[in-house]
Amino acid sequence: EIVLTQSPGTLSLSPGERATLSCRASQSVTSNYLAWYQQRPGQSPRLLIYGASSRAAGIPDRFSGSGSGTDFTLTISRLEPEDFAVYYCQQYGSALTFGGGTKVEIK
């Protein structure tokens, strides 16, 4: 089973700042099948990125994904108030596993 480790656990930033979230896999992710989700309090997860770098339908272009192999990054170029939430990475190249999440909170 591929273990995904997300860092940092919590990111304290102000609106308008840039957020950089990391997801590291214990072994290479097949075909870079890595997704990112946003989960706001009391809501279901929302798919942001699939295939490491492709934005899902309706996702603003301030969200971008990058990386390959074992190291992946989600970048939010300028934080909007609605972006303060928890973010999870997921690999779907072999079995299905999720990272532990990164909380982006208002500084």
Added chain:
Amino acid sequence: QVHLVESGGGVVQPGRSLRLSCAASGFTFSSHGMHWVRQAPGKGLEWVSFILYDGSDKYYADSVKGRFTISRDNSKNTLYLQMNSLRTEDTAVYYCANGGGYGDYTRLDAFDIWGQGTMVTVSS
């Protein structure tokens, strides 16, 4: 519009059973594999189970294998999760989810449609 609506959650004692349902609408349910994903209170996401579009193949996480059974009724556009021998560690919000076809296999996918979830609490 695509909708997934879970139901059937509640409070149950350890060792007892519960059946969750997920009603689908807005897409051709009978053509899509479906998943259950759960989230313990204050914790992260955990994939639970997958069923192929026609019910002919099923997969389970090791943590629920032998206790949970996934099934579907395509005539009713409904997905089910039968949960037996429940444990306190099964306490979670249970989501049904639909993959977007982003991988090589329907059982390995990213989820672009999620229900609102149903809470299962296992406690004596």
